[in-house]
Amino acid sequence: MSYLFRGPFLTHKGTRDNPLIDVYRCGECGTKFLSMEDKNDYENGFMYETNNLSNLDIEERLRRFQEDDVRRFDMVKNICAGKKVLDFGCGFGGFLQRISTVAEVCYGIDLGTDERNYLNSKGIKCYKYIEEIKGKFDVITLFHVFEHLSNPKDWLDKFSEYLDEGGTLILEIPHADDVLLSLYESSCFANFTYWSAHLFLYTDKSISMVIEENGKYWIESAKQIQRYTIANHLMWLAKGLPGGHKEWDFLDSKELNEAYYKKLRELKMCDTLFYTLKLK
DSSP, X not given: OOXXXXXXXXXXXXXXXXXXXXXXXXXXXXXXXXXXXXXXXXXXXXXXXXXXXXXXXXXXXXXXXXXXXXXXXXXXXHHHTTSEEEEETOTTOHHHHHHTTTSSEEEEEOSOHHHHHHHHXXXXXXXXXXXXXXXXXXXXXXXXXXXXOXXXXXXXXXXXXXXXXXXXXXXXXXXXXXXXXXXXXOHHHHHXXXXXXXXXXXXXXXXHHHHHHHOSEEEEEEEEEOOSOHHHHHHHHHHSOSOHHHHTGGGOOHHHHHHHHHHHHHHTOOSEEEEEEEEO
């Protein structure tokens, strides 16, 4: 980021995959950032290796992310209908395959060789670098990708070059003030969630500062959403383990979760920030 972090203080020693990288937090805006940037090999399966998914076939990996892909499709299908859409950091394209049913045209960008080969075999054009694409788009989406990018202001500049006038940039990012960190102070979750691939974890304040400083977009909508259920959180607090939304799914009544999500939104402690930006 081009603005200075003020009074940064140590938040966590080490990340789950690199004990030499520490996590700091800005005393003003709340952004969490790493003590140094790791050089992760996204091209050769880093994302799946560090998430214990590398031994699964592609269809199983897609099934693991299906719930998020469906949610994202439902949230943006009206924005994307009849439009030219680019999904940046698309992975194996669970979202792209869905949005292709309503978009005029859709493309993907991903550093992973397997991901690109798979999507191209499905008839969805996928490139390694955005510079390989000619033309502009009505909508560019980044789902849990922006936090992986160094120099976020420069990336916002880059995306603006590929948006048509009045185009839409959609950012979904993990929230630095996730309730498991900010209120429950779960050390087990902290040990799990801090990761060398997440260069920045933003707050509402800090992501708004980045957008304002960039100056090329206005914020059409900003909301907090909760991806993980109360059963997931109870498992973290009781046993210090992930997967409660699967193992304790008997707690996942719609009414209970909706009440919990509503309270987390009121507290501004959901796990995910969802921003819709419009090019000025």
